[in-house]
Amino acid sequence: MDRDRTPGRSGGRRAAWSLLLLAAVGACGRTPPAAPTVAPPLSAVVGVDYGDSLAAFLRLADGVSLWTWHGADAAGDSVCGAAELSVAGRFATWRLRGDGPAPPPGRLRLRPADPDAWHHQSVPWPPAAPRDWLPLPRQALDSAAYADLLDLLQRLTDARFRRRVTHWPAAPLPVVAAPTPCGELDLAECLAEAVALWNAGEPRPPFAPQPQADWGVRLAYVPDPALAPRLALRVVACDSAGRPLRAEIVAGAGYATASVRKYAVRGLLHELAHARLLWGHSEDRIHLLWKCGPIVDAPSRDERRAARLWELLPEGLDLHAYARSTEIDP
Numbered sequence: 001m002d003r004d005r006t007p008g009r010s011g012g013r014r015a016a017w018s019l020l021l022l023a024a025v026g027a028c029g030r031t032p033p034a035a036p037t038v039a040p041p042l043s044a045v046v047g048v049d050y051g052d053s054l055a056a057f058l059r060l061a062d063g064v065s066l067w068t069w070h071g072a073d074a075a076g077d078s079v080c081g082a083a084e085l086s087v088a089g090r091f092a093t094w095r096l097r098g099d100g101p102a103p104p105p106g107r108l109r110l111r112p113a114d115p116d117a118w119h120h121q122s123v124p125w126p127p128a129a130p131r132d133w134l135p136l137p138r139q140a141l142d143s144a145a146y147a148d149l150l151d152l153l154q155r156l157t158d159a160r161f162r163r164r165v166t167h168w169p170a171a172p173l174p175v176v177a178a179p180t181p182c183g184e185l186d187l188a189e190c191l192a193e194a195v196a197l198w199n200a201g202e203p204r205p206p207f208a209p210q211p212q213a214d215w216g217v218r219l220a221y222v223p224d225p226a227l228a229p230r231l232a233l234r235v236v237a238c239d240s241a242g243r244p245l246r247a248e249i250v251a252g253a254g255y256a257t258a259s260v261r262k263y264a265v266r267g268l269l270h271e272l273a274h275a276r277l278l279w280g281h282s283e284d285r286i287h288l289l290w291k292c293g294p295i296v297d298a299p300s301r302d303e304r305r306a307a308r309l310w311e312l313l314p315e316g317l318d319l320h321a322y323a324r325s326t327e328i329d330p
Helices: 007-029 052-058 149-161 187-199 258-275 301-312
Strands: 043-049 063-072 078-088 091-097 106-112 120-125 173-176 207-209 216-221 231-238 244-251
Touching: 052 301, 149 301, 187 207, 187 216, 187 258, 231 258, 244 258
Parallel strands: 173 207, 173 216, 216 244
Antiparallel strands: 043 091, 063 078, 063 106, 078 091, 106 120, 231 244
């Protein structure tokens, strides 16, 4: 008898082949497991527009400079890569490269290969507002008390604005001063002289006498010396965005004779520097904003440039994001 052809054994073989066939068909219908994905190496491009006025003020030179970027990965370990900054007219372009994947959301530190030419920066990652990636070149001062122009500007704006760029709603800033007799002086005339000194030589005069303006800076005279300082500036109203809207130069009776006219004008020049939102005081006596009081008769070039830079920088820019690593000789 041929045992291979017995009914029981033949049925078992057929069943086995059927199971194999079903398994093969099932395997063909399934999607094969996906291969593990590998994140591509970091490659990012960020464009920044300075605008014509700021680019001209900074005297940007076309060209390419080398940088590095530094951050942390998901595990908190340091990661870094190469960066390149290209400047062409009013436009700047960052190009970042790395051997590994892009770091998680957070901040990156951008470090120039030439720290005498550019400030270090801390920037948000991934990029959101191009404003926050604005590269600023180093600019020397006449004063030896500060490393550069940005250092002076940071110190002069930290006390009130925490170095976050804030503007008046428009320019020029109206100055309102009715005739203000104070002994032998008219303080309104002294203020007009101070305004003219600030406006002299400026490409865009920062102040404009406007007797009917309902915003800007107003002279407020308090004749009782017990109720007012000699001179002080105070902001009395802000708009919904927190920008100054109205300010007062409060004048007491401290300046009353013709012999002290130049000191009154110096004091008003000092308060107008505050009105340009340079709210702090300087360590250098060549500045109107010297902490011991002004002993000069006109705004210094340093203060003019600091005020102009503050007005040209994009509103909301955080100057804490910039640092320096070397000093610049004046």
